[in-house]
Amino acid sequence: MRKIVTSVIAGIGLALACGTSVRAQDKELTIFWAEWDPANYLQELVNDYTAETGVKVTVQTTPWPDFQTKAFTEFNAHGDAYDMVVGDSQWLGAGSTQGHYVDLTDFFNQHKLNDVMAPATIKYYAEYPGGSGKYWAIPLEGDAIGWSYRKDWFEDPKEKEAFKAKYGYDLAVPTTYAQLRDIAEFFHRPDQKRYGVAIYTDNSYDAMAMGVESAIFSYGGDLGDYATYKVDGITNSKEAAAGLDMYKELYKFTPPGWGKTFFVEDNQAITGGLAAMSMNFFAFFPPLVNKATNPYADATGFFANPAGPDGKRFAALGGQGISVVSYSKNKDEAMKFLEWFIKDETQKKWAELGGYTCSQAVLKSDAFQNATPYNKAFYDTMFMVKDFWATPEYAEVLDQLNQNIYPFVVGGKGTAQEALDKTAADWKATFTKYNRYK
Amino acid sequence: MASVALTNLDPASRAAARGWSDLTIRNLFIIPTLVFLIVFNIFPLIYSLGYSFTNFAANRSEPWQFVGLQNYRELLSDDHIWSNFVITAKYVIVSVAGQMVVGFGLALLLNRSFPMKGLITTLLLLPMMMSAAVVGLFWQLLYSPSWGPINYVFGLGDFAWLSNPDSALYAVAITDIWMWSPFVMLLSLAGLSAVPQHLYEAAAIDRAGWWYTFTRITLPLVSPILLIALIFRTMEAFKTFDIAYTMTTQPTAELIAIRLYKQAFQQWDTGKSCALAYIVLIMVLAITNLYVKYLNKVKER
Numbered sequence: 001m002r003k004i005v006t007s008v009i010a011g012i013g014l015a016l017a018c019g020t021s022v023r024a025q026d027k028e029l030t031i032f033w034a035e036w037d038p039a040n041y042l043q044e045l046v047n048d049y050t051a052e053t054g055v056k057v058t059v060q061t062t063p064w065p066d067f068q069t070k071a072f073t074e075f076n077a078h079g080d081a082y083d084m085v086v087g088d089s090q091w092l093g094a095g096s097t098q099g100h101y102v103d104l105t106d107f108f109n110q111h112k113l114n115d116v117m118a119p120a121t122i123k124y125y126a127e128y129p130g131g132s133g134k135y136w137a138i139p140l141e142g143d144a145i146g147w148s149y150r151k152d153w154f155e156d157p158k159e160k161e162a163f164k165a166k167y168g169y170d171l172a173v174p175t176t177y178a179q180l181r182d183i184a185e186f187f188h189r190p191d192q193k194r195y196g197v198a199i200y201t202d203n204s205y206d207a208m209a210m211g212v213e214s215a216i217f218s219y220g221g222d223l224g225d226y227a228t229y230k231v232d233g234i235t236n237s238k239e240a241a242a243g244l245d246m247y248k249e250l251y252k253f254t255p256p257g258w259g260k261t262f263f264v265e266d267n268q269a270i271t272g273g274l275a276a277m278s279m280n281f282f283a284f285f286p287p288l289v290n291k292a293t294n295p296y297a298d299a300t301g302f303f304a305n306p307a308g309p310d311g312k313r314f315a316a317l318g319g320q321g322i323s324v325v326s327y328s329k330n331k332d333e334a335m336k337f338l339e340w341f342i343k344d345e346t347q348k349k350w351a352e353l354g355g356y357t358c359s360q361a362v363l364k365s366d367a368f369q370n371a372t373p374y375n376k377a378f379y380d381t382m383f384m385v386k387d388f389w390a391t392p393e394y395a396e397v398l399d400q401l402n403q404n405i406y407p408f409v410v411g412g413k414g415t416a417q418e419a420l421d422k423t424a425a426d427w428k429a430t431f432t433k434y435n436r437y438k
Numbered sequence: 439m440a441s442v443a444l445t446n447l448d449p450a451s452r453a454a455a456r457g458w459s460d461l462t463i464r465n466l467f468i469i470p471t472l473v474f475l476i477v478f479n480i481f482p483l484i485y486s487l488g489y490s491f492t493n494f495a496a497n498r499s500e501p502w503q504f505v506g507l508q509n510y511r512e513l514l515s516d517d518h519i520w521s522n523f524v525i526t527a528k529y530v531i532v533s534v535a536g537q538m539v540v541g542f543g544l545a546l547l548l549n550r551s552f553p554m555k556g557l558i559t560t561l562l563l564l565p566m567m568m569s570a571a572v573v574g575l576f577w578q579l580l581y582s583p584s585w586g587p588i589n590y591v592f593g594l595g596d597f598a599w600l601s602n603p604d605s606a607l608y609a610v611a612i613t614d615i616w617m618w619s620p621f622v623m624l625l626s627l628a629g630l631s632a633v634p635q636h637l638y639e640a641a642a643i644d645r646a647g648w649w650y651t652f653t654r655i656t657l658p659l660v661s662p663i664l665l666i667a668l669i670f671r672t673m674e675a676f677k678t679f680d681i682a683y684t685m686t687t688q689p690t691a692e693l694i695a696i697r698l699y700k701q702a703f704q705q706w707d708t709g710k711s712c713a714l715a716y717i718v719l720i721m722v723l724a725i726t727n728l729y730v731k732y733l734n735k736v737k738e739r
């Protein structure tokens with residue numbers, strides 16, 4: 001017995017000794033991101049970096065609903081578990097003003113990243129405050145709201161004829177929200193278990209807000225003046241209310257029980273043959289062209305967010321930039337990694353693996369635009385994106401928006417104008433509380 | 439008191455041989471528990487009470503300020519919070535009442551001998567052994583208007599249980615009843631089996647009816663243990679989070695625990711959420727105290 005115990009202890013000791021010596025030799029970097037396909041593509045990409053330099057890079061992930069909580073818990077504790085984080089664009093305010101992110105302005109200027117990355121991605125993923133010329137992240141994954149649709153339903157001659165008879169124009173990919181609404185109504189046939197459209201309605205994080213703001217922006221509305229924090233008359237403008245009304249109108253043509261839906265449900269609406277059109281972030285489109293995950297892969301098409309009544313056309317921005325965590329013990333090593341990451345060939349490889357590069361050169365190339373059925377729509381979208389508030393108190397602001405618009409869109413309570421009036425009042429109170437009106 | 443309660447050590451035992459007194463042994467058992475309680479329960483409790491009077495935010499490095507009762511004032515005059523409390527009250531009443539009726543009913547059915555009684559009792563206990571988050575996800579599928587079996591069985595067409603603002607809360611309560619009725623059943627079963635058989639025999643000799651026997655013998659004798667089940671379930675239902683959070687995001691089903699979570703970990707309003715946690719704590723304490731008073735009365739009878 002004693003022999004066994006001694007050998008076990010010796011074994012453990014040896015393992016520990018080896019473990020520490022290996023650790024001391026190898027440098028390791030940890031990147032924190034949410035659990036989704038692009039994170040797997042990133043892991044594949046960084047394996048190349050390990051092969052080149054010997055520095056092991058691990059992409060650590062957590063499910064989306066926990067992503068923000070987990071990242072900020074670590075930041076608040078000044079923990080060094082993550083060297084870099086691929087954070088949501090809305091985090092920039094909190095990340096920069098509260099000292100969680102390393103200032104990358106010098107790195108940005110030195111590598112002239114303003115000319116390398118697409119302008120919208122720099123504006124929303126990297127710079128804070130807007131227009132300040134201070135940068136906190138390198139655009140990593142470009143993303144925005146787009147649409148998938150059932151080409152076979154749209155191209156069916158009988159459907160085309162019936163549509164033209166009913167609405168007086170040809171059935172085609174919608175270029176305006178009004179057309180999108182008509183098509184949704186046309187294909188909404190609950191008795192056949194076919195529905196018009198799938199949209200985001202989950203209000204636990206930013207899902208519904210992204211869908212709603214896409215409509216509001218295209219209708220000529222805005223969420224507020226991000227520079228002066230003015231909300232009265234902007235957040236609750238007539239245009240914004242018209243956009244919100246349209247979103248509520250679309251909710252009528254969703255599959256039953258569509259009250260807590262995000263990217264999973266919206267993709268299921270297509271893969272399950274439920275809906276004619278479905279809103280989703282571009283990052284979630286790869287499974288839709290894969291026959292193993294979508295039986296209608298051959299019949300699925302994609303289009304960019306349509307325009308509002310005045311021809312204005314915008315889409316809500318998703319996507320993330322990569323930032324260096326200021327509490328990391330490997331900051332120098334992380335900067336070396338970023339230098340490798342922004343190289344043209346790395347960005348090209350990133351796009352090939354399925355990542356949505358923000359590199360202008362790669363985006364503009366024919367090779368990229370023809371690589372998938374949705375890349376062209378993605379390219380079009382990346383030049384018409386707008387984002388949510390990025391102030392440090394954005395989570396509070398987001399929750400207030402959710403509380404006011406969800407009962408209207410899903411519950412049918414009140415009017416769009418009332419919901420936005422209440423939102424503007426809540427936001428004004430919040431910004432006053434944080435002394436934003438100086 | 440201690441010396442009266444403790445029996446003397448057996449002089450032949452190992453502990454005695456090591457020179458340990460029974461006091462040492464008692465301390466060995468009690469001190470770790472006390473330390474654990476103080477470090478992980480009492481200290482954070484007092485610390486968070488302090489936070490509840492400040493504008494502290496855990497995600498900001500700016501220094502916090504003492505704001506007195508402002509957090510409490512703001513919370514108690516916030517319509518959203520009051521609507522969360524009303525929702526929680528509705529939820530507690532529906533789900534606890536449902537659990538008591540279903541649980542006690544099942545216990546009455548099981549309180550007799552029949553073949554495979556043990557197996558059936560065990561199977562009935564399964565729901566409460568599952569993780570609440572998993573139960574929530576399962577029931578979300580069961581309620582699905584497109585392919586969920588519930589609408590199919592009851593012929594409800596595409597009734598959207600969880601997306602309908604009027605039914606979402608009750609759909610969650612039904613799930614909670616399914617999950618926790620077995621707990622009430624288990625306690626009731628223990629109570630029922632402790633009722634002396636001779637009382638029933640005496641009632642039978644007196645030709646007492648079923649209802650008379652039930653209200654005069656069964657219920658009074660089981661009621662103390664039923665009240666204990668009621669206390670536990672009320673406390674638990676009041677702080678329900680996981681089932682409701684996984685099933686629906688309807689504002690009409692936003693229980694106070696969910697609001698608290700959002701305030702503390704999405705908005706990082708730490709000071710205010712500590713205050714809200716204290717308001718919830720005081721409410722739960724008040725309700726439990728009422729129950730305990732009543733329980734003592736029942737026991738005295």
